[in-house]
Amino acid sequence: MKKNYLEFEKEIKTLETDLESLKSPFGSEGISEVDTQKIIKTEEQINEKLKITYATLNSWQRTLVARHEDRPRANFYIKKIFSSFTTLSGDRLFSDDKAVIAGFGLIDNKSVLVIGQEKGEDLTSRIERNFGMMRPEGYRKCIRLMQLANRFQIPIITFIDTPGAYPGIGAEQRGQAAAIATSIECSMSLKVPNISIVIGEGGSGGAIALASSNKVIMLENSIYSVISPEGCASILWRDSSKSLQAAEAMKLTAKDLLELGIIDEIIKEPLGGAHRNRDIMAQEIKHSIIKNLRYFENLSRDEVYDHRKVRFLKIGRERGFATSANLNDSGLGYKESYFEKARRGFSKNQYLYYGLIAFLLALVTTITVV
Secondary structure, eight states, X not given: OOOOOOGGGHHHHHHHHHHHHHHOSEXXXXXXXXXXXXXXXXXXXXXXXXXXXXXXXXXXXXXHHHTOTTSXXXXXXXXXXXXXXXXXOOOSSXXXXXXXXXXEEEETTEEEEEEEEOOOSSHHHHHHTGXXXXXXXXXXXXXXXXXXXXXXXXXXXXXXXXXOSOOOHHHHHTXXXXXXXXXXXXXXXXXXXXXXXXXXXXXXXXXHHHHOSSEEEEETTOEEESSOHHHHHHHHHSXXXXXXXXXXXXXXXXXXXXXXXXXXXXXXXXXXXXGGOHHHXXXXXXXXXXXXXXXXXXXOHHHHHHHHHHHHHTTTSSSOEEEOSOTTOOSEEEOOXXXXXXXXXXXXXXXXXXXXXXXXXXXXXXXXXX
């Protein structure tokens, strides 16, 4: 299988080309003895170069890795991780969307609904899959199956890998925006655990429509953002060449998003990216899914729903919303820090405090004079 290399992997490409030449017994002078020591030394050089290169990737370079042509897609992970997978098709209104694979399967001897945005492996399949850009019928298919899983208390696993929802005229005419909004609403209202894994690109509302989950997990070199770096650069600076600057500002990498509390977990990738060892990557994802499913096993349906609600309400806040400790109260209450309470109290009664300070200053001045 031919390997594809990114711009910053030129030295790695040279070393791997040399390695292939060393492994071949057929040289320019005919059959020759293979130099085992030189092969081992070159392999060590490749591994060292991969460590250095991938340890210092900037946001734009991670974006390129997330889009890598050889990166494993949802279809690969579904086949490797789940057994007895049965595909279900159609939205019962218009047609079936090939950009998303959906069906029921088994993991750890438990039934789950699996939904995966699929970009395709080669040019033919990518055109058929519309490069992972879902149409309204794709989201409606997912909504139909999520509601079915909710009815039968079956957990939901989604693989996110899309540059965004399809922006074509036909998709807009069939209600693309409404389909995305309804998918988000459906995901948030579920009373079964839903776990989303961003395996490549998590772009725009097309990703959020299926990633409104109890747990949002990202692979180490995946990205998750409201817009692509090129799109952001074009809007802000009218210059798509400023993609690096945009990518850094957008905080779209897994590390940045974990620090911001947008995602819950990062799955480490093999050295050089998921595409360099697909089987190990699939095993790591499987372990993470099983671990997170077990976390929700002892939670009631209402607790699962509240867990998801609290997760999203606390994004961008210091503590967020939590279930009230008072048994007589119902619903969620906002837990403020003491600093926030003091600041809000001062802001609300600032003129009273200003008057009090002025009075105290006048009193101190009077006493000093006397």
